[in-house]
Amino acid sequence: EKLFLKGDKCFTPRCAFEKRRNPPGDISRRRRRPTDYAVHLREKQKAKYIYGVMEGQFRRYMTDAFNTPGVTGMNLLRTLERRLDNVVFQLGFADSRKQARQSVLHGHFRVDGVKTDVPSYQVKPGQAISWKPSIKTTDFYAGRIEGVPKRPVPAWLTLDSGDMVGTVVSLPADQDLQAIVDSRLIVEFYSR
Structure with a gap:
């Protein structure tokens, strides 16, 4: 799975x-x-x-x-779903949740303009997640701009792809939870 x-x-x-097709390990063994x-x-x-x-x-x-x-x-x-590292991943700012967690830990993101380097931070409706201004000159940021339109953004988030700012519109509804x-x-x- x-x-x-x-x-x-x-x-x-x-x-x-x-x-x-088989689980890792001995091929002849069957799963119980x-x-x-x-x-x-x-x-x-x-x-x-x-x-x-x-x-x-x-x-x-x-x-x-x-x-x-x-x-x-x-x-x-x-x-x-409301963890900051997951929101960064859902907005397409990172390829995986691990990469999003590391980017948050390194202080690449601002929540309402305030540096937030805690991946478990719980975002609230109305908060804006943006990149740190100094990171916008790096190759990493340039690569992220190209990768943003790959995945659709959930309905409880909005993304301004021009400014690369995501906003939490509401709490995730039951149908929004994957x-x-x-x-x-x-x-x-x-x-x-």
């Missing part, structure tokens, strides 16, 4: 999951039917790897999702 960890390569036929626990654990691990979150932080997000009114799984996905992971299985894992 694809996790889209390698940026644009996962959208091409060169993706490792497109090349081989996974237990319910294994299915739940795999879904939780998949979400952690996709968003680049460690276990302690993920558990805190889960606790907040349980305590927030509404559907717990949607609350969790909404929190993960079905990369099954949040129901994650909630069941933590409800044991």
